[in-house]
Amino acid sequence: MTSVAAPRAAMPRWLRLTLLLGPGFFLVVLPFVGAMVMLGAYGLNYRNANGMGFGLSIWTEFLTDGFNWLVLWNSVRIAGLATIFTLLLAYPTAAALLRVKNPVWRAFAYISLFSPLLMSVVSRSYGWLLLLADNGFVNQIFGAVGLGPYRLIFNETGVIIAIVHVILPYAVLPILNIMTQVPPIYREAAQDLGAGGFTLFRRVTLPLTLPGVVVAAEIVFALSVSAFVTPSLLGGGRVLTLSRLVYDNIGLVQWGLAAVQAIVLLATALAVLFVFERVNRATHVGKEG
Numbered sequence: 001m002t003s004v005a006a007p008r009a010a011m012p013r014w015l016r017l018t019l020l021l022g023p024g025f026f027l028v029v030l031p032f033v034g035a036m037v038m039l040g041a042y043g044l045n046y047r048n049a050n051g052m053g054f055g056l057s058i059w060t061e062f063l064t065d066g067f068n069w070l071v072l073w074n075s076v077r078i079a080g081l082a083t084i085f086t087l088l089l090a091y092p093t094a095a096a097l098l099r100v101k102n103p104v105w106r107a108f109a110y111i112s113l114f115s116p117l118l119m120s121v122v123s124r125s126y127g128w129l130l131l132l133a134d135n136g137f138v139n140q141i142f143g144a145v146g147l148g149p150y151r152l153i154f155n156e157t158g159v160i161i162a163i164v165h166v167i168l169p170y171a172v173l174p175i176l177n178i179m180t181q182v183p184p185i186y187r188e189a190a191q192d193l194g195a196g197g198f199t200l201f202r203r204v205t206l207p208l209t210l211p212g213v214v215v216a217a218e219i220v221f222a223l224s225v226s227a228f229v230t231p232s233l234l235g236g237g238r239v240l241t242l243s244r245l246v247y248d249n250i251g252l253v254q255w256g257l258a259a260v261q262a263i264v265l266l267a268t269a270l271a272v273l274f275v276f277e278r279v280n281r282a283t284h285v286g287k288e289g
Contacts, residue, residue, distance in 0.1 A: 042259035154236035178212025
């Protein structure tokens with residue numbers, strides 16, 4: 001006679017969630033919360049003739065200084081332009097990767113696109129610094145056809161070019177992912193109904209892949225607006241961004257002002273990402289409707 005083992009008691013749901021989320025919570029959430037508490041404390045700290053205290057003097061200094069607003073707008077504008085140009089390159093790149101059927105060529109294309117991620121941002125930025133220099137490879141090409149030389153470094157042009165190159169793979173991934181989820185039968189049905197290439201793209205392909213484009217825009221903007229290395233190297237100190245001001249004020253031991261600038265930069269990025277997320281939800285509602 002064989003004995004039947006008693007069923008093991010199921011692990012409580014709260015315990016499973018704790019074991020699954022606990023490591024990530026302690027490694028990500030707690031340090032972030034701790035950092036934000038410290039930034040808030042530094043932002044409310046001021047020094048006067050009577051010693052140390054807490055107040056809004058640093059916030060008042062930041063909000064009433066037009067230079068800070070100019071740098072903030074400059075950071076958002078550069079990030080916005082980088083996002084637009086990145087999406088314009090990422091969308092056709094993702095569409096081309098989707099149409100590569102040969103496994104060897106597909107592997108080569110993926111390696112070519114994503115291998116730069118294995119290099120540091122500093123190395124890639126220095127590479128663009130050499131390529132875009134006045135006597136660099138790009139200007140030599142322009143000179144061969146009777147153009148240039150053009151000033152492509154130590155200005156916003158070089159910064160945007162380098163940022164687009166650095167974050168392009170992050171935009172291709174979500175767009176490529178959403179493209180693989182579009183059933184080919186939709187395109188075939190539209191073609192059977194007489195839709196041309198542009199009409200097919202405007203009425204079928206773009207609406208169905210728009211959620212991936214919005215997600216890519218979120219990632220690209222978040223990385224662009226907080227970029228530090230690329231604007232510092234390609235900008236040569238002439239292109240000011242809020243992340244650069246944070247770094248400079250830390251070096252000057254102006255920790256309170258640096259904390260306020262960091263909080264404003266984070267709040268600005270979250271506000272823009274909130275708008276993107278609303279657009280993303282609207283695209284999903286439109287698809288379901």
